[in-house]
Amino acid sequence: MVNENLVKDAVKEPYKYGFVTDIETEKIEKGLNEDIIKLISQKKEEPKFLLDFRLKAFKKWKKMKEPDWAALGYKKIDYQDIIYYSAPKQKEKISSLDEVDPKLLETFDKLGIPLTEQKKLTNVAVDAVFDSVSIATTFREELAEHGVIFCSISEAVKNHADLIEKYLGTVVPASDNYFAALNSAVFSDGSFVYIPKGVACPMDLSSYFRINSGDSGQFERTLIIAEESSSVSYLEGCTAPMFDTNTLHAAVVELIALDDASIKYSTVQNWYAGDEQGIGGIFNFVTKRGKCLGKRSKISWSQVETGSAITWKYPSCLLLGEESVGEFYSVALTNNLQQADTGTKMIHIGPKTKSTIVSKGISAGNSKNSYRGLVKMGTKAKGSRNYSQCDSMLIGDQASANTFPYIKSQQPNSEIEHEASTCRISEDQLFYLQSRGIEFEEAVSMMVSGFCRDVFNQLPMEFAAEADKLLALKLEGSVG
Amino acid sequence: MQSKMKELDPILEVENLSASTDNLPILKGVSLTVYPGEIHAIMGRNGCGKSTLSKIIAGHPSYNITNGDIKFLGENINSLEPEERSQSGIFLGFQYPIEIPGVSNLEFLRVSTNARRKFLNKEELDTFDFEELVKEKLEIVKMDHAFLSRNVNQGFSGGEKKRNEILQMALLEPKIAILDETDSGLDIDALRIVASGIKKISSAQTGIILITHYQRLLDEIKPNYVHVMSDGQIIKTGESDLALELEEKGYEWTDNFIKET
Numbered sequence: 156m157v158n159e160n161l162v163k164d165a166v167k168e169p170y171k172y173g174f175v176t177d178i179e180t181e182k183i184e185k186g187l188n189e190d191i192i193k194l195i196s197q198k199k200e201e202p203k204f205l206l207d208f209r210l211k212a213f214k215k216w217k218k219m220k221e222p223d224w225a226a227l228g229y230k231k232i233d234y235q236d237i238i239y240y241s242a243p244k245q246k247e248k249i250s251s252l253d254e255v256d257p258k259l260l261e262t263f264d265k266l267g268i269p270l271t272e273q274k275k276l277t278n279v280a281v282d283a284v285f286d287s288v289s290i291a292t293t294f295r296e297e298l299a300e301h302g303v304i305f306c307s308i309s310e311a312v313k314n315h316a317d318l319i320e321k322y323l324g325t326v327v328p329a330s331d332n333y334f335a336a337l338n339s340a341v342f343s344d345g346s347f348v349y350i351p352k353g354v355a356c357p358m359d360l361s362s363y364f365r366i367n368s369g370d371s372g373q374f375e376r377t378l379i380i381a382e383e384s385s386s387v388s389y390l391e392g393c394t395a396p397m398f399d400t401n402t403l404h405a406a407v408v409e410l411i412a413l414d415d416a417s418i419k420y421s422t423v424q425n426w427y428a429g430d431e432q433g434i435g436g437i438f439n440f441v442t443k444r445g446k447c448l449g450k451r452s453k454i455s456w457s458q459v460e461t462g463s464a465i466t467w468k469y470p471s472c473l474l475l476g477e478e479s480v481g482e483f484y485s486v487a488l489t490n491n492l493q494q495a496d497t498g499t500k501m502i503h504i505g506p507k508t509k510s511t512i513v514s515k516g517i518s519a520g521n522s523k524n525s526y527r528g529l530v531k532m533g534t535k536a537k538g539s540r541n542y543s544q545c546d547s548m549l550i551g552d553q554a555s556a557n558t559f560p561y562i563k564s565q566q567p568n569s570e571i572e573h574e575a576s577t578c579r580i581s582e583d584q585l586f587y588l589q590s591r592g593i594e595f596e597e598a599v600s601m602m603v604s605g606f607c608r609d610v611f612n613q614l615p616m617e618f619a620a621e622a623d624k625l626l627a628l629k630l631e632g633s634v635g
Numbered sequence: 636m637q638s639k640m641k642e643l644d645p646i647l648e649v650e651n652l653s654a655s656t657d658n659l660p661i662l663k664g665v666s667l668t669v670y671p672g673e674i675h676a677i678m679g680r681n682g683c684g685k686s687t688l689s690k691i692i693a694g695h696p697s698y699n700i701t702n703g704d705i706k707f708l709g710e711n712i713n714s715l716e717p718e719e720r721s722q723s724g725i726f727l728g729f730q731y732p733i734e735i736p737g738v739s740n741l742e743f744l745r746v747s748t749n750a751r752r753k754f755l756n757k758e759e760l761d762t763f764d765f766e767e768l769v770k771e772k773l774e775i776v777k778m779d780h781a782f783l784s785r786n787v788n789q790g791f792s793g794g795e796k797k798r799n800e801i802l803q804m805a806l807l808e809p810k811i812a813i814l815d816e817t818d819s820g821l822d823i824d825a826l827r828i829v830a831s832g833i834k835k836i837s838s839a840q841t842g843i844i845l846i847t848h849y850q851r852l853l854d855e856i857k858p859n860y861v862h863v864m865s866d867g868q869i870i871k872t873g874e875s876d877l878a879l880e881l882e883e884k885g886y887e888w889t890d891n892f893i894k895e896t
Contacts, residue, residue: 578736582697587733590693591743591803592721592750601746605737605786 170427173397176262176367180286182241185370187234189213192340195240199309199343204320212329212339219333225496226525226557229438229465230401237403238371239341242288255291259283266394268363279359279390280305282346284375286368289344294358303387304349305360308376311347318349322380326409326446326473334405334440334467338374342407345375350385350416359615361390364406366426366437372403379409381416383449388419390618393462397427399435401464406441414449414476419457421614423622426462431520433492436464443470444500447479447508455482457613459622460497469527471500474508474539481510484613488603488626489522489554498528498559503536503569512543515607517626518554525557530571532564539569547577548606550599578606600627643671644709646811646842647692647725652703653867654691661687663867664703669811669842676845676853676878679864680886685846686730688864689813693727694720708810721747722754726809730816730846732796735787740799743787744769748806772805775832793820801832811842818852830855850882863889 183194192213196206221232243259255270263270263283270283270291280294282305289307298305304315312319329339346362366373381387393404404426410418420443429436439462445454456470466489472481483499501510510530518524530541547556558575580602588598604611604623611619649667653660662684669675677685691698692705694717705712712720735743748768749759760768773780776798788796797817804812814833818826833856837843845852853861853875861877862869870892871877881888 581733583733584735586695586717587729588735588743588747589717590695590721590727591747592718592754592807593743593746594718594750595716597746601738601743602735605735605739608737 170397172266172394172425173427174265176258178256178258178367179244180241180368181244182238182368182371185236185238187237187239187341191239195341195343198240199312201312202316205312208324208329209340212336215330216333216336216340219336221333225467225527226523226559227465227467227494227496229494232403232438234337238368239374240343241286241368241371243285259285262365262367263363266363266365268392279361282307282360282362284344284346284362284364286366286371286373289346298357301354301357302351303354303356304347306347308342308345308347308378311378315347315349318380319347319378322378322409322411324409326411326444327407327442332442335407335442338376338405338407338442342374342376345377345406347377348379348387348389350381350387352382352385354385356385356387359388359390361392364391364393366393366402366404370400370402372405374404375406377406377408379411379418379420381410381412381418381452383413384415386417388615389421390615391420391422392425393422394425394427397430397435399430401436401438404437404439404441404463406443408441408443408470410445410454412445412447412449412452412454412479415451416449417453417455418445419455420445420470421618422458422460423618423625424458424460424462424466425625428462428491428493429464431491433464436493437462438465439463439468440465441468443468444473445471445481446473447476447481449479450476451478452476453480453482455484455613456499457484457610458486459610459614459625460485460487460495461625463495464493466493466495466497468497469499471502472510473502473504474510474536475504476508477505478507478509479505480508482613483510483512483514484610485514486517486607486610486622486626487515487524488517489519489524491520491522493520493522495523496525496527498526500529500531501541502529502531502533503539503541503566504533506535506537506539508536508539510541512541512545513609514543514545515610516545516547516556517550517603517606518547518556519550521553523555523557525559527559527561529561529563530573532566532569532571534565536566537568539566541571543571543573544609545573545575546606548603549577549579596627603627645670645706646708648704648706649688649692650704650706652688652691652705653701654687654698655701656687656698660701661698661867662691665864665867665869667862667869669844671842672839673860674837674843674845674856674858676847676858676861677864677869678847678861678878678881679889683864684867685864686815689727689815689844689846692720692813693717693725718750721807722750724751724810726804726807726812728797728800728804728812728814728817730819732788732791732800734789736789738787739783740785740787741769741783744783744803744806747803751807769806772802775805775835776801777828778802794822794825797821797829798825798832801829801836805832805836808836809841811844812837813844813846815846816848817845818847818849826851827855850878853878863892865889865892
């Protein structure tokens with residue numbers, strides 16, 4: 156009826172971050188082979204162990220097949236038609252932010268991530284990644300005073316090779332899956348975080364990923380290590396320009412928490428989603444996993460996924476340490492022809508481990524939104540517990556929502572609880588709010604925020620406000 | 636009739652209104668004028684079009700006006716959005732108030748009140764000022780503060796939902812309130828609370844339309860006029876004693892009016 160169209164229109168919103176920065180870049184030739192991998196490694200002046208790591212991963216990747224089990228449909232990716240390294244041309248060695256190309260600083264300014272000393276955000280340290288390289292990391296000295304290392308992974312390879320060699324690929328081995336193998340072979344940059352024993356990181360850490368180039372993929376790699384009794388809250392944001400081609404983004408994130416350590420990892424993903432006809436947009440194939448290695452350690456993922464043409468992402472927890480805790484809080488919004496297949500894996504290995512999954516999927520337009528999750532209780536996971544809640548909200552009558560919960564238990568003395576629900580924003584609900592003077596779009600946004608509240612409550616404060624606004628923007632006009 | 640009132644301009648004028656949903660005619664030429672200070676009761680069997688009339692005045696998108704006009708304070712509002720009607724002072728108390736999961740009652744009431752205040756060029760209230768205002772209004776419907784922290788109408792009993800409607804009316808201070816079977820599902824104590832709330836909120840400047848099946852609400856709030864609806868039309872209008880007569884003789888009695896007209 157009348158409101159059906161209104162609902163559809165409210166999901167249309169021009170993408171604010173679709174601009175391209177006109178900057179001279181250094182790109183290597185298209186395609187993927189051993190020489191390309193050697194070239195990337197050489198450009199980054201990497202130690203031999205890392206080149207070996209890359210080449211081994213590449214060998215594995217060549218033998219693997221692109222997974223097709225997800226509820227996603229897309230044109231086959233031509234991996235030889237992608238540029239695997241693209242970096243803005245800059246001076247060889249940059250010693251301070253003053254030497255960074257003003258165009259790059261301006262780009263991050265426009266994205267709301269000011270980097271310069273005068274303007275930088277006061278309560279959060281930022282690592283800004285542009286295509287294949289990290290541009291700048293703020294608050295490094297302040298963090299260093301606490302022994303916290305926060306830098307690009309390229310720098311970590313140079314300055315903290317021991318930590319990289321010890322931990323890289325220990326949570327997500329190169330052979331884990333097709334996209335993880337690809338990333339392991341060609342990853343260019345990303346963030347590295349090390350929180351020493353007993354330190355509560357004094358401020359939030361954040362990485363901002365910007366894809367600028369249309370024909371190169373982004374393959375970032377993030378590694379976070381929280382030593383005994385330490386804690387950190389890490390935020391991640393991502394945007395990309397509007398191109399009518401698809402850009403591949405295949406990242407790997409590894410988290411390691413030792414005894415009594417806690418890592419909170421929050422993402423607001425707003426890659427370009429393609430246009431209303433589904434042309435263009437980022438293909439987002441990401442492997443994120445945390446290892447609760449220590450006793451009573453805790454890893455908490457929260458994500459707000461609103462962008463990308465395709466999202467394939469399952470931030471997971473390996474719960475090894477006794478009484479360790481894994482959490483996954485997710486909001487995934489799809490509109491137009493977007494497709495998302497996202498969820499989590501909670502692998503309970505140690506005894507008395509606990510996990511919580513709260514997933515909220517919102518599908519509008521002709522989009523497809525699937526939750527896929529695995530909860531596994533291993534033989535030693537005695538006294539472990541899981542609670543999962545998966546809710547879907549449909550806007551309009553063309554969108555679809557699926558839930559695929561997989562449960563495997565090898566331990567009778569453990570508990571798994573799963574709840575799921577599906578709802579649709581009804582015309583009566585909208586009319587009720589409207590008849591109380593609340594504008595149509597605000598009414599939709601109130602209901603969507605209400606639906607997502609359990610997840611938003613888990614986000615750091617500024618992030619929660621941003622996420623709320625972002626969802627409202629994305630839905631604007633889909634109900635108009 | 637009371638000619639004194641007619642010197643004032645009417646609040647609401649429904650003129651020969653016909654409306655349909657899915658091409659099915661529901662209203663077939665309804666006319667109704669409400670002046671400031673007046674209380675009108677509309678009675679009639681289920682399905683006679685009473686609720687539809689109230690929804691159309693509030694702007695429900697499922698109904699199409701096929702003929703006639705609705706004027707509010709002299710202006711035609713046929714094409715106004717529901718939120719514009721609410722902001723300008725039309726209030727519909729729902730027969731079945733809708734549950735809105737995830738949205739807190741307090742926030743809902745505040746956003747709603749501020750939308751009306753904005754229209755009236757009054758300062759919008761922040762959370763603290765709104766708390767003060769809402770506390771005062773809670774007294775009127777004898778509701779506990781705890782209602783505010785719950786989700787809109789979710790898990791409310793029938794009586795609580797109806798009181799929440801009257802609380803909204805108290806906050807919005809409408810020019811005209813159309814209360815659709817606000818009395819149904821209420822026990823006698825709740826009915827008294829609701830009725831006294833309505834009386835407190837209404838004034839010589841406001842109009843009220845009570846849609847009801849029963850005399851018991853009209854015992855509490857005495858209407859100036861009673862209209863009987865049948866098959867999408869008002870078939871008889873009288874003063875408050877018409878309701879008593881109707882209670883006594885039943886709706887079968889009104890079937891004769893249709894035959895007469």
